Amino acid sequence: MRIDDLQLFVRTAELGSLSAAARLLDLSPAVASAALKRLEQQLGTRLLARSTRNLRLTAEGEGFLLHARNALASLDEGRRQLARGQDDVSGVLQLSAPSDFGRNVLLPWLDELQREHPKLSVRLLLGDRNADLFRQAADIALRYGTPEDSSLVALPLCADNRRVLCASPAYLARHGEPKEVAHLAQHNCLLYQLGSRVHDHWRFGRGATEAGITVSGDRFCDDADVVRRWALAGLGIAYKSWLDVAFDVQAGRLKVLLGHLEGEAAPLNLMCTHRAQLGKPVQLLRNLLRERCQTLLEQLQRVSL
Structure with missing residues (x-):
């Protein structure tokens, strides 16, 4: 049974007009009429008594209308639940980060991310040695400097940091x-x-x-x-x-x-072994870091003036 056929039947019953329901659903009169006939054939009964001037629900149509409305409402609720589930961020975010940046900059930002998404867990590894993403329990790494390992995916977070x-x-x-x-x-x-x-x-x-x-x-x-x-x-x-x-x-x-002098470049990158690891938690973290780091970088420009 097609959902759009059910929608047409419910709208027709509410409006008392098949042509009005067709206009509302952006259907041609012929398509609307064929859809209603298809639904009645599937149910094996007449839902609407139609004449050239009048349209009314049959007794069977009145009985079926409640079920049709409930079915459509249930489907709509299912869609809303799916949408909410897609908005919920859960799972474990496993990352490594430089010691100073991790403790004094990243840590409060991660706390904020977890307050917004309480189902998200974080496993944070701190250290200045480059994490081996193929061996360590970390899906992504935040690293300073120009990436040297061509086998890793490198996404810039703050390319102009120095x-x-x-x-x-x-x-x-x-x-x-x-x-x-x-x-x-x-x-x-x-x-x-x-x-x-x-x-x-x-x-x-x-x-x-x-x-x-x-x-x-x-x-x-x-x-x-x-x-x-x-x-x-x-x-x-x-x-x-x-x-x-x-x-x-x-x-x-x-x-x-000596703020007038340009210091050595220290670009910050997000590293991973494969783009498949860039799930929603990582994407949220990446967007957060890019936004916050850019704000800090703008402050450096003012300090250097």
């Missing part, structure tokens, strides 16, 4: 503020180590305008969050991703130095 020099007001009060890149040689620089490599060569600008300097300091760590905490404690100057320190700069805990 590193900034920053220090606490307390440190600057004691040691002064560098006015040019060469002055960094006179400061205690807080160094980040990834694997066996210490990032002690800091570059600014690009192309013909690029300037670089090899810096030194009395502290280095393989956890970027620790480097940030050292900077907050007034122990030296850090060269950090803007996304990691944006909230500290806004709150006055850190100050951007």
